[in-house]
Amino acid sequence: MPLFEWTQEYSVNVRELDEQHKKLVDMINKLDESMKSGNHGDAIKVILDELLDYTAYHFETEERLLVQYGYPRLENHTKEHDTLSWRVLDMRTRYESGEGVEAKEILDFLTGWLKNHILLSDKQYGVFLNSKGLR
Secondary structure, X not given: OOOOOOOHHHOOOOXXXXXXXXXXXXXXXXXXXXXXXXXXXXXXXXXXXXXXXXXXXXXXXXXHHHHHOOOOOHHHHHHHHHHHHHHHHHXXXXXXXXXXXXXXXXXXXXXXXXXXXXXXXXXXXXXXXXXXXXX
């Protein structure tokens, strides 16, 4: 059973963004599986790099749509994105410097952050974008 199971509860009802969120969930589950198999040391750097690249792509997509449709909470939403990006970058830097970062720390942070961000922030823009006709 995956650590983070995607359910309709997490849908923002915008197909492109839901698909991107599912990919982020898959990345978290991939790290969890690597951790369970004992191969998480090598997987950490790869997954952190993938997360940094993919979150940048995802956040750009989200923010572009929010600007395009005039989302009134854009500034706060962007700050939340920045928080995640800086935290993942810090974890990668600590890992690469040999300072160390535990896969569990990454999993706990990412799972908690993504669930809360989708349920509390993204759901709000979902309703807003849906009201503008975007699905």
